[in-house]
Amino acid sequence: MKTSEIRSAFLEFFRSKGHTIVPSSSLVPSNDPTLLFTNSGMVQFKNVFLGSEKLGYVRAADVQRCLRAGGKHNDLDSVGYTARHHTFFEMLGNWSFGDYFKREAIAWAWEFLTGTLKLHKDRLWVTVYHTDDEAFDIWNKDIGVPAARIVRIGDNKGAPYASDNFWQMADTGPCGPCTEIFYDHGPGIPGGPPGSPDEDGDRYIEIWNLVFMQFDRAADGTLSKLPAPCVDTGMGLERLAAVLQHVHSNYEIDLFQHLIKVAAKLTNTADLENKSLRVIADHIRACSFLIVDGVLPSNEGRGYVLRRIIRRALRHGYMLQQGGLGQKQPFFHAMVGALVEVMGDAYPELLAKREFVERALKAEEERFGETLEQGMKVFEDVAKKSGNAIPGDAAFRLYDTYGFPVDLTADIARERGLTVDMAGFELAMEQQRERARSASQFEGRASLPAELASTLAPTKFLGYETLAADGCKVLA
Numbered sequence: 001m002k003t004s005e006i007r008s009a010f011l012e013f014f015r016s017k018g019h020t021i022v023p024s025s026s027l028v029p030s031n032d033p034t035l036l037f038t039n040s041g042m043v044q045f046k047n048v049f050l051g052s053e054k055l056g057y058v059r060a061a062d063v064q065r066c067l068r069a070g071g072k073h074n075d076l077d078s079v080g081y082t083a084r085h086h087t088f089f090e091m092l093g094n095w096s097f098g099d100y101f102k103r104e105a106i107a108w109a110w111e112f113l114t115g116t117l118k119l120h121k122d123r124l125w126v127t128v129y130h131t132d133d134e135a136f137d138i139w140n141k142d143i144g145v146p147a148a149r150i151v152r153i154g155d156n157k158g159a160p161y162a163s164d165n166f167w168q169m170a171d172t173g174p175c176g177p178c179t180e181i182f183y184d185h186g187p188g189i190p191g192g193p194p195g196s197p198d199e200d201g202d203r204y205i206e207i208w209n210l211v212f213m214q215f216d217r218a219a220d221g222t223l224s225k226l227p228a229p230c231v232d233t234g235m236g237l238e239r240l241a242a243v244l245q246h247v248h249s250n251y252e253i254d255l256f257q258h259l260i261k262v263a264a265k266l267t268n269t270a271d272l273e274n275k276s277l278r279v280i281a282d283h284i285r286a287c288s289f290l291i292v293d294g295v296l297p298s299n300e301g302r303g304y305v306l307r308r309i310i311r312r313a314l315r316h317g318y319m320l321q322q323g324g325l326g327q328k329q330p331f332f333h334a335m336v337g338a339l340v341e342v343m344g345d346a347y348p349e350l351l352a353k354r355e356f357v358e359r360a361l362k363a364e365e366e367r368f369g370e371t372l373e374q375g376m377k378v379f380e381d382v383a384k385k386s387g388n389a390i391p392g393d394a395a396f397r398l399y400d401t402y403g404f405p406v407d408l409t410a411d412i413a414r415e416r417g418l419t420v421d422m423a424g425f426e427l428a429m430e431q432q433r434e435r436a437r438s439a440s441q442f443e444g445r446a447s448l449p450a451e452l453a454s455t456l457a458p459t460k461f462l463g464y465e466t467l468a469a470d471g472c473k474v475l476a
């Protein structure tokens, strides 16, 4: 089944169960200034859960574009390392706003997977919140999943990929216990079942999360009940496509293979398994859709996340071209056409803004192209002289002079088994802020002759605040 057919099958199934089909909202949440990006399907319905917004329907389904590259949900550093994580992905979701609850949500999920899509029942595992006997019994008694394949799981207290059966969109807002469905890709792939010590492997892959939204979490951590219990589900389209196309990794599905082949051609890379091709294929989706949704590369906030993702992709392309025989040339913006080929039908807005996206990416590509090569030489030089960690002042120089966001430096370091001295980087950053502050005081008192002042372009220092607020969090 092609990815595009899975989208339609999902929507059709839930339409037949009385759901209103709604369009994907933007990656930039319109209703929530506290949230960097739309990280799941429920974001556009947040106020409906909270009771402050009413819709003309109580059941909805959609395919939502999501980005997990900042804030509470951040998978940027997993891209290229796991079979299942992207920055940008599509989430299939169905919702009940105070209408149906656990029983129907579970029964329909099972019917869709094992009836409509005909997945093998024996390959499916489920998890429930450790105290949720009701969900356990529905799975076990109504659906017939053997107790041995139902795992009770509590709150995840910090491990980034440990299973967590209490879902929340962010540190505050709607949340609740959940039940999740995993697919066993079979022996031979490292990893244990959910809840086991080696669950972080890629053998048992989580495909669908059904959240029973019941609470609103306040900033002080306390939970208050929502006006009505709701259902919020999310299933990764690419993960489901991998299952249905009998491949293990998301990067092996039709949509990604097309992007990977085009990236290989543009960078003269023969080995289609090369990790950098996967990263580029992931990042072209994130970057193009961010631009479609109105974000442009900049030194602050969302624009800086975009810039960081673009620069990571450019560095991977540079690495491929460096290793190959071909000539180094801009390649990233040239991938937009391939993206339109695989996603333009589902997202007409991508098709409509194609040229704009290409231009924005090309500008950034040219801009960073001027310093990337030199910066890489500096990095190699520093790496040779350093021990296990790139010193903070070197990471700062790469940032300040060569435009290397610190997470990019950390990404390069990680490939060589090195780390970055983040505390040292922070210190260098703080010192620069100090210098900028005293320089601006000086500027206030001194005055240049008018004819000289007019020839000097104002130098504006941007980005430190947001880098500290977000760029470093990536590594936390």
Ligand code: ATP
Binding pocket: 040, 068, 075, 084, 085, 086, 087, 088, 089, 091, 161, 162, 163, 167, 206, 207, 208, 209, 234, 235, 236, 237, 238, 239
């Ligand atoms: P994981 O534990 O694998 O990181 P998650 O528990 O963080 O996933 P949820 O927040 O429950 O994911 O999101 C619902 C669904 O969205 C997941 O079951 C999965 O199918 C999909 N999904 C989540 N994160 C990603 C990602 N980074 N890339 C692709 N699909 C994802």
Ligand code: MG
Binding pocket: 161
């Ligand atoms: Mg996750």
Ligand code: MG
Binding pocket: 161, 162, 163, 164, 206
């Ligand atoms: Mg999970």
Ligand code: MG
Binding pocket: 180, 206, 209
């Ligand atoms: Mg989950």
